[in-house]
Amino acid sequence: MEADIVLKNGLILTMDEGFNFHEKADLAIKDSKIIDISPQTKYKGKKTIEARGKLLMPGLINCHTHAAMAMMRGLADDMAFETWWHDFIFPIEKRLLDPDFIRVGAGLAAIEMIKSGTTTFNDMYFFEDVAAETCRQVGIRSYLGETVMSAETPDKKTPDEALKLIEEMKEKWRDDPIVHLTVAPHAPYSCDEAALKKSKQLSDRLDLPLHIHIAETAGEVEAFKATHGGSTPVEYLASTGFLSEKVIAVHCVHLSRHDIELLKKHDVKVAHCQESNMKLAVGSAPIVEIQNEGIVVGLGTDGAASNNNLDMFDEMDSAAKFHKATHADPTVMPAKTVVKMATRDGARLLGRSDLGSLAIGQTADVIIVGLNRPHLVPLYNIYSNLVYSAGGGDVDTAIINGKLIMENRKMLTVDEGEIIDRANHLAKKIEREVKHA
Ligand SMILES: [Zn+2]
Incomplete structure (x- = not known):
């Protein structure tokens, strides 16, 4: 059985009603939806991402x-x-x-x-x-x-x-x-x-x-x-x-x-x-x-x-x-x-019960957070580490509506460097305007 993306061997923080947490599981995505969360998924991904030692959570x-x-x-x-x-x-x-x-x-x-x-x-x-x-x-x-x-x-x-x-x-x-x-x-x-x-x-x-x-x-x-x-x-x-x-x-x-x-x-x-x-x-x-x-x-x-x-x-x-x-x-x-x-x-x-948690049937907005970093070790309490120790830079990968948008911190949809250059260029114009105001 084929999925679009399979995330393998991750820790999964579901944020579902029961706050279920999986120590090691796979998460499979097809089209825009999560179709499986299980210890060893039967789905094969067109794209597979190894998430050992990493956290999967809702975006x-x-x-x-x-x-x-x-x-x-x-x-x-x-x-x-x-x-x-x-x-x-x-x-x-x-x-x-x-x-x-x-x-x-x-x-x-x-x-x-x-x-x-x-x-x-x-x-x-x-x-x-x-x-x-x-x-x-x-x-x-x-x-x-x-x-x-x-x-x-x-x-x-x-x-x-x-x-x-x-x-x-x-x-x-x-x-x-x-x-x-x-x-x-x-x-x-x-x-x-x-x-x-x-x-x-x-x-x-x-x-x-x-x-x-x-x-x-x-x-x-x-x-x-x-x-x-x-x-x-x-x-x-x-x-x-x-x-x-x-x-x-x-x-x-x-x-x-x-x-x-x-x-x-x-x-x-x-x-x-x-x-x-x-x-x-x-x-x-x-x-x-x-x-x-x-x-x-x-x-x-x-x-x-x-x-x-x-x-x-x-x-x-x-x-x-x-x-x-x-x-x-x-x-x-x-x-x-x-x-x-x-x-x-x-x-x-936002009135969206299909977002904000990971479960079969939910819309696949998923992020992968790297945990094997000095400031995130040891891991006794995942909520504490996310709130008090982690930063945005710890996010490796982002999937939105079932599409891989960023992988290993590289944007796959747009040229990040080009947008930064354009922003720096525009900032010069803004600065001139503010000075002359
Ligand atoms: Zn405001």
Whole structure:
């Protein structure tokens, strides 16, 4: 019996409901699916990869980023959120974003993500039609949401134009296995009631996730309350009928007890971006309290301009440690929970029960992590090693939708060196523009 790819003799961390772990097993893939996990598979692979001493696990799911912002990595650091956003990032985006910027930035980000173990990412940015072509070529699974704002954006004059693009893209990529769409109103403070309402309607009509930043800074929440009769952003969204199980609420740093109850009541999912929150010093998201309510929380890097990388291993490490520190309690946010957030819970956040775990019938988004390295030895607890010791550079191989995308750290779909050269070239132009601004 023939499979497309057989991974031999690996340790297999399934991240399934029972957290099953195989000390030594084979995993067989045909078309886009896992067709066997067993000690000695009967399937012969057209391609066989020896994984002795290596770990097979579900590809990581980055629940929130702005991929093309990889081009703004290190451009504006160590400054207050308002300065960072109003004086640097948004003006640069308005002046410099064009299709070529997105091709280079999203290409760079996609390669960085694959090389650090991410196989799916949830994006909110501009020119998402260009990003779709780029991500398809690289071979990463993408959820793309053209940013909806009441004000003019770098590529769209009105919210209607952004929503129209999503509708057109949904039609264009209808049968594509790895390009997926979301509706992405930027935030309650940057979208008026009509923009939020139209976004919600499109999400309902096309059955797409609704991706939105909520309550990132204290100032944002205070200003919102002052102009909305004392309602918090979450209370306002609940009262307008916006909240539902499709909503992916990003950040959720400044929530009241009542806000958390509302998120639970409407089965809203939360994307937690710990490193971005720390770097911009926006506060401490009550993620432990949110999880205690049974709300699904995934992890995201946010854009590289506020992180400054897209490495989900870093994100796991930071999330695990930060909440221990702020709660003065080393038992909160255990490593096992954090790995679940980066895999199975991320898949739930996107409404994908076929991703985020390894089992027969699941979609084959699989990574291979090298374990025979000084910082990963000895191996007593795989979750601890993944969260506290491993880094994205330990990922050797990535398979997405049953296709081998990276093998032994070499990208098989695109020329990595060429994209890095183009990024360095574009960076010179960005630097000149920033200096002359
Ligand atoms: Zn963001």
